Amino acid sequence: MKYLSLERRLGDAVRRRLPHPVAELVMFGLKQGWACLFGGLMIAGLLVSDALWQDDWWIARYDALFLFGLTIQALLLTFKLESWREARVILLFHVTGTAMEIFKVNAGSWAYPDAGLIKLWGVPLFSGFMYASVGSYMARVIRIFDMRFAPFPPFWITALLACAIYINFFAHHFARDMRVVLFAATILIYARTRIWFRIGARDYWMPLPLAALLTSFFLWIAENVGTSTGTWVYAGQSVRDWVSVTKLGSWYLLLYVSFATVLLVYRDVLHPAAITPARAPTDTRRQQRKLAID
Template sequence: MPPTNRSFTARLERRLGDWARARLPFAARELAMFVLKQGWACLFGGLLLAAILITKAIWQPDWPLARYDALVIFALATQALFLWFKLETWEEARVILLFHLTGTAMELFKVSAGSWAYPEAGYLKLMGVPLFSGFMYASVGSYIARVIRIFDMRFAPYPPLWQTFLLAAAIYVNFFAHHFLPDIRLALFAATLLLYARTRISFRISSRYWWMPMPLAALLASFALWTAENIGTATGTWLYSGQHPQHWVSFAKLGSWYLLLYVAFVTVTLVSRSALDPATKSRSSILSR
């Protein structure tokens, strides 16, 4: 039977902390724990990326199961195990599913528009989009939900919720609309700074709290996602229009990930607002009455 609470992961995290505290000076310890906790938070995405690399290295074209279909099965099994072993809560799973669906909708549109393609065969594909692609977006939602909990994050001062929802909706719509209308991403970049420039993310590594401006955190996370995307294109799992697997993904895609992270974060706040500053939570409770 799986653990009935988070004691398993709590013990594992505590053991990692005890190991670092016993062997490293303060600065090195904090850095080591930061890296370990970040890796633990992005476990879903890391496992999916590892599966992409391993399957690319070993898969043979004459095998009865297509590589894309194997990735779908792996992603489903990984998500089930995360819930079974309490690595994610059911509340987190609901918001991850929501981001999974919005990401899949964007994949269907972008592939049909020719922005990128999935060149390999597979049965578990919809309009040219393999079903594992939605789990790549789900891994971003999983990371955000888990990193908030693992680092005991707080966001303050947090903007009014209606403004964050409006900005997230504008960002999401622009991913579709710029194919037909002028691209407003420069205005959206400016809007993220205007709305979130004052927001500090407080996070605890071991016993001490640190903080970082929210736009800087989003930029660093988007760089990590851009790096992971380069691994995906290098393996030929998906390719942008006109791109060769040996070519780097355009730096413009880093900006796309930066904006999409705000959509993902606002999606998380739809079901979990415990990390937001009390003033924001008070406003949201008044609006919900």
């Protein structure tokens, strides 16, 4: 793909001008930004539409955002910035995210105050694209960083945890909230799991729970952008209020649901041969013989 050539040229230019550790950090940030393309465009759409939209325009803002999301998806596929494999992941996110939105809005957790025609039970369908952008990010970041996950527990454990988390998002309205138990489960299950990722010619690793925590923080920041534009409002919150930090925990848990969804079509990143001595940094090659999928 053309973007691979562009990335290579950009990486070479950065490394010529900066010390190696700084260059690697800069490239890490640029790759992360590229992985966030869908989400970044949706956030830009929220900000621009909030600044420009008028109530008397022929199309409602929510409906325009839905068409904007469809356009982004079509352009990414047309220009091969996204694969059909990734599009399948995004569709799953759209469906599961919209289902959660319908339940949460009707349970009074948050609301969409503006008018719109493209709605289901009070939920504008563009909201599914906000979840889809998370799926897009996860699928793209795995590809862009050539990620591998090892050692990794049996997939059925990941699927079971994801189901438990997803059910708890609904069930805690009627029964005891089990999120503390679920937080503990993520640590117990993935404490040993490393995310291996490549920057240039070298591989690095990060504990999976730490990566989930850092990602959830940036999602929480993005959510604050959404509420600041009045696109959606939490119960008892004004547009000037920051979203409760407890929502960061919700995003943390939701990322494990997202991860399981992505793995439905990206199972190859868990292959026992995914991490090899040739890929690993020199000082960790001895450890590779111990890394295998449980």
